[in-house]
Amino acid sequence: MWPFSLIRSSFSRDVLSLTLGTIVAQALLVLAIPLLTRLYSPEDFGVYASFGAITFSFAGIVCWCYELAIVLPERDEDAISILWAAILIALGMSTFTLGLVAVFRGAITKYLEIPEPTLLWFIPVTVLASGIYQALNYWSTRKKRFKSLAVSRISRSVASVGTQAGVGALMAGGTFFLILGRVIGQVVASIVLSAQVYRKDGRLMWHGVNRGEVRRQAIRYKNFPVYSMPLTFMNTFSRELPKLLFVLCFSNYVLGLYALCSEVLVMPMVWLGSSIAQVFFPRANEEQRGGNLSKLTERIFGKLFVFAFVPMLLFMVSAPDIFSVLFGEEWRVAGNYAQWLAPCFFFQFISSPLAQIFYVFEKQKTLLLWNTLFLFSRALAIAVGASIRQPVVSIILFAAVGVVAYILLASLIFRLTGSRLRNCRREVWDILGGLPIVGGLIMARRVWGGNSLVGSAMFCGCVLLFAAVLAARICVRRIGFLQKVEA
Numbered sequence: 001m002w003p004f005s006l007i008r009s010s011f012s013r014d015v016l017s018l019t020l021g022t023i024v025a026q027a028l029l030v031l032a033i034p035l036l037t038r039l040y041s042p043e044d045f046g047v048y049a050s051f052g053a054i055t056f057s058f059a060g061i062v063c064w065c066y067e068l069a070i071v072l073p074e075r076d077e078d079a080i081s082i083l084w085a086a087i088l089i090a091l092g093m094s095t096f097t098l099g100l101v102a103v104f105r106g107a108i109t110k111y112l113e114i115p116e117p118t119l120l121w122f123i124p125v126t127v128l129a130s131g132i133y134q135a136l137n138y139w140s141t142r143k144k145r146f147k148s149l150a151v152s153r154i155s156r157s158v159a160s161v162g163t164q165a166g167v168g169a170l171m172a173g174g175t176f177f178l179i180l181g182r183v184i185g186q187v188v189a190s191i192v193l194s195a196q197v198y199r200k201d202g203r204l205m206w207h208g209v210n211r212g213e214v215r216r217q218a219i220r221y222k223n224f225p226v227y228s229m230p231l232t233f234m235n236t237f238s239r240e241l242p243k244l245l246f247v248l249c250f251s252n253y254v255l256g257l258y259a260l261c262s263e264v265l266v267m268p269m270v271w272l273g274s275s276i277a278q279v280f281f282p283r284a285n286e287e288q289r290g291g292n293l294s295k296l297t298e299r300i301f302g303k304l305f306v307f308a309f310v311p312m313l314l315f316m317v318s319a320p321d322i323f324s325v326l327f328g329e330e331w332r333v334a335g336n337y338a339q340w341l342a343p344c345f346f347f348q349f350i351s352s353p354l355a356q357i358f359y360v361f362e363k364q365k366t367l368l369l370w371n372t373l374f375l376f377s378r379a380l381a382i383a384v385g386a387s388i389r390q391p392v393v394s395i396i397l398f399a400a401v402g403v404v405a406y407i408l409l410a411s412l413i414f415r416l417t418g419s420r421l422r423n424c425r426r427e428v429w430d431i432l433g434g435l436p437i438v439g440g441l442i443m444a445r446r447v448w449g450g451n452s453l454v455g456s457a458m459f460c461g462c463v464l465l466f467a468a469v470l471a472a473r474i475c476v477r478r479i480g481f482l483q484k485v486e487a
Contacts, residue, residue, distance in 0.1 A: 019276070021150020025157040032161040033263060037327040039168050040178055042260075046252030048178040049259035050112045051119060053240035055126045055182075060236035062093045062131035064225035066218065068359060070138040072285075073217075080201075081209050081217040083139050088214075090131025098124040112244070113252050116176060122183045129183075133190040136197050145196070152193040160185025227364035234371035238378050242398060245379070249386035249394075257334040258395070260327065265315060265338055265345050276300065277353035284360050294419040297354060301410070301419070304350040312346040315339065337395050344402030351410040361416055370409060377401045 040048075063086035070086070073079045101108075101120045109117045133152070140148050164181030171177060198205070243262075246255040280300060287293040315322070315338050323335030358367040381401045385394025414421065 021147070021153050024150075025153040028154070028157040028161050030264065032165050033260070034326050035165050036168070036178075037260065037331055039165070040175075042256030042330065043252045044175045044178055045256035045259045046247060046254070047112075047114055047119075047175045048182070049243045049255050049262075050114060050247055050252070051122070051179050052182065052259075053243040054108075055123055055130070056240050057233070057237050058093065058097055058123070058127045059130035059134075061229050061233045062090045062127050063087075063135055064089050064093075065228035065232050066221065066224055067134045067138040068228060069221040069224050070135070071142045072221070076142075076204060077209070077213075078217055079139070079142055080204055081213045082221060083135050083205070084209055085214050085218045086135040087132060090128060090135065093131065094124045094128035097127050112247055119176065119179050122179060126183050126186050129186040129190040133186065133193060136190075136193045139197060139201075140193065143201070145200070148193065148196045151196070152189045155192045156185040156189035159188040223362070223364065227368060228359070231364060231368035231371045234368065234375050238371065238375040241375065241378055242382060242394075245382045245386065246391070246394075249382070250389075250391055254391050257331065258337055258391075260323075260331060260334045261337045261341060264323075265341060266348075276304070277356050280353055280356055284357055288360050293357070293360070294417045297357065297413065297417045297419045301350060301354060304353065308346050308349045312342045315342040336392070340392075340395050340399045341402075344399040344406070347403050347406035347410070351406040351413070354413045355409065357413050357416055363416065366412065370405070370412070374401075374405045377405065 037045075066082055066086040066089065070079050070082050073082070101123055105117050105120050108114065108120060114120070137149060140146070160181045162181075163184050164178055167180070168174070168177040242258065243255055246258055280296075284293055284296065287296045317339070319338035319342070320332050320335035323338065324332040327334070355367065358364060378398055378401055381397035382394040384397055385391060413419070
């Protein structure tokens with residue numbers, strides 16, 4: 001029997017469809033990293049991260065956030081008008097970035113230490129492909145075609161990894177092939193998703209819309225570019241800001257170490273969290289009308305907490321040894337960064353997917369204020385470390401600011417929905433009750449294991465045993481990660 005049929009909740013089936021595709025796509029990227037770290041140097045990863053920071057900053061607002069409005073109208077005809085508005089704006093934004101590259105190519109190359117100026121011409125291509133993908137992404141979400149999204153994400157990973165690892169190995173590495181892999185992956189994902197949407201909705205896309213209706217719907221949902229676009233840019237830029245500041249204040253070598261840490265820790269959580277957020281958004285809109293949003297929020301928060309706790313614990317204690325074994329000894333410093341950043345990523349993972357609630361309540365102004373304060377706090381944290389030329393100080397302060405900011409975000413979400421922490425899943429309290437045991441494991445590792453690889457392996461084994469016991473208790477209560485959320 002197809003396993004999705006065993007899950008009674010439509011919300012759980014949707015999350016599982018998209019999450020499985022996301023996990024497979026992300027697993028391909030993560031599994032390729034040990035090979036990529038042996039084909040490319042930290043400096044190559046640094047340039048790659050700089051390119052990604054620029055493209056992601058533009059890609060986040062390439063549609064002026066109109067893609068978020070695609071799921072809201074009751075009529076598909078209105079939604080398709082918003083879809084076209086988003087695509088046309090993306091075309092204009094990619095043209096704008098083309099002009100910026102033409103004018104500022106020399107300055108960008110100099111300050112970001114990019115060895116090949118021709119690489120910057122990939123930016124408009126990536127921005128356009130990202131815009132088309134985002135618009136079609138939310139259209140597929142509206143139509144609940146999560147399997148199509150999963151296929152497109154897997155296609156992106158296969159194309160990206162195939163170029164970076166396959167061509168890179170044949171040509172002895174080089175920054176060019178790292179960036180080329182990112183571009184090809186995004187273009188392939190856009191083509192795959194476009195083909196699937198056209199096959200099912202091509203008639204509606206070409207015959208169900210007119211210019212006047214596109215303009216009318218763009219005006220109807222003008223709050224998205226007015227309020228959502230600035231806060232989206234703030235959120236994206238605050239995530240990419242460390243990369244730009246690391247290369248400006250330190251070097252591509254330091255940025256490459258941070259970039260690897262981000263790829264290993266941040267991206268899997270961001271991708272999984274975005275899958276949950278994408279399904280949570282329309283469901284939260286429905287639950288708000290029915291008065292059950294607080295219960296849904298509490299359930300999802302508890303599940304996210306349980307899912308992320310053990311990985312955070314592993315990286316907090318053993319990240320340097322894990323990084324040195326998987327990626328090579330020259331990447332051990334990236335593991336040191338991961339130790340400090342793990343709590344920040346943990347709170348980001350359990351809070352960010354629920355931030356869609358601000359859109360449900362049309363509280364974009366509140367989220368914009370939070371993102372603005374977060375952006376400047378992160379910049380200040382990194383600047384302090386840069387003033388004394390200590391990257392680790394920047395990382396520590398950056399992580400501390402993130403923990404405080406995401407706890408504040410979770411508090412705002414709970415207050416807005418009327419949720420209460422004590423109503424969250426019992427597993428949260430199981431984990432908190434097991435913290436003394438975890439503390440004992442950490443002390444035992446320090447006493448008997450030191451910083452050796454054997455000590456790290458012993459600690460990881462004990463933590464995994466703790467996780468297995470916790471999972472057994474959850475199964476006994478017949479509570480699964482994606483089950484028991486009522487449709």
